[in-house]
Amino acid sequence: MMSMFSFLSSIELGLIYSLMVLGLFLSYRILNIPDLTVDGSFTLGAAVAVSCTLAGHPVLGILAAGAAGAMAGLVTAFLQTKMKIQPILAGIITMTALYSINLMVMDNKANLPITQDESIYHAFGQLVGKNLQGMLLSGLAAALLVIIVVLFLSTPLGLSVRATGDNEDMVRSSSINANFTKSVGLAAANACVSLSGALIAHYNCYAEVRMGIGMVVIGLASLIIGEIVVEIFVKRLTILAGAIAAVVGSVIYRLIIAQALELNFSASSLKLITALIVALAMSYPAIKESRKMAKIRKAGRA
Numbered sequence: 249m250m251s252m253f254s255f256l257s258s259i260e261l262g263l264i265y266s267l268m269v270l271g272l273f274l275s276y277r278i279l280n281i282p283d284l285t286v287d288g289s290f291t292l293g294a295a296v297a298v299s300c301t302l303a304g305h306p307v308l309g310i311l312a313a314g315a316a317g318a319m320a321g322l323v324t325a326f327l328q329t330k331m332k333i334q335p336i337l338a339g340i341i342t343m344t345a346l347y348s349i350n351l352m353v354m355d356n357k358a359n360l361p362i363t364q365d366e367s368i369y370h371a372f373g374q375l376v377g378k379n380l381q382g383m384l385l386s387g388l389a390a391a392l393l394v395i396i397v398v399l400f401l402s403t404p405l406g407l408s409v410r411a412t413g414d415n416e417d418m419v420r421s422s423s424i425n426a427n428f429t430k431s432v433g434l435a436a437a438n439a440c441v442s443l444s445g446a447l448i449a450h451y452n453c454y455a456e457v458r459m460g461i462g463m464v465v466i467g468l469a470s471l472i473i474g475e476i477v478v479e480i481f482v483k484r485l486t487i488l489a490g491a492i493a494a495v496v497g498s499v500i501y502r503l504i505i506a507q508a509l510e511l512n513f514s515a516s517s518l519k520l521i522t523a524l525i526v527a528l529a530m531s532y533p534a535i536k537e538s539r540k541m542a543k544i545r546k547a548g549r550a
Contacts, residue, residue, distance in 0.1 A: 262499030284339030288346030293442025317442025
């Protein structure tokens with residue numbers, strides 16, 4: 249059985265990482281673009297947040313992290329829309345460049361720590377109590393971002409972004425600038441990812457140049473798990489249901505990883521476990537369809 253400490257810590261981490269999953273929800277589900285910038289923009293958010301915190305501006309650092317992530321998304325969008333580079337390659341190019349940029353932001357140090365007293369979690373804990381600081385602040389951040397994402401996608405601009413992901417040719421024939429909506433969507437997605445990296449840096453009290461590696465796979469696993477769970481309770485995935493699925497999936501993924509560690513799986517096995525989770529989750533629609541067809545054939549023979 250999982251200890252209560254591991255259970256609560258997993259929920260806290262899941263809520264923080266859900267911001268990153270919401271970013272993937274915007275790029276993969278709304279824009280239908282496989283954006284690999286995530287691995288770099290996650291670390292960028294952490295690096296900017298920690299650097300600003302060391303300069304004495306922890307709250308401003310969170311906002312700056314979001315802005316930096318948005319700029320990374322705009323670079324990827326520029327490569328896709330103006331330079332006509334394939335989305336996957338554009339993300340890889342930006343991600344590769346961000347590795348060096350992140351090191352520059354971190355003053356060419358692979359690891360940049362802050363003290364616990366400098367963390368915004370510590371400051372928040374002085375208001376609500378130390379036992380509640382992680383859960384409340386992470387939960388508030390996730391809830392606020394879900395509301396912002398849902399409201400944004402309900403605006404005329406947000407609807408244009410959604411339409412671009414559904415049918416880009418139709419959008420262009422309607423005199424909507426698809427390049428602009430792509431740029432907005434990718435900027436918003438990477439801003440969410442960077443905010444997640446910033447909160448993780450404050451939660452762990454350090455930024456590390458390799459901390460973003462594998463975030464795309466983790467985010468996809470969380471998103472797919474959340475969608476499978478939410479589909480049990482709703483008939484179709486609306487924007488609100490999709491955003492909630494991102495949060496739910498992120499928490500469930502962290503609980504699965506925590507349980508794996510409790511069962512004495514080595515930390516080096518976590519990537520393998522993640523890959524298996526993604527493979528199983530992505531195979532779920534095919535498995536579901538095959539079972540449905542088997543029932544139809546069985547009923548036909550009867």
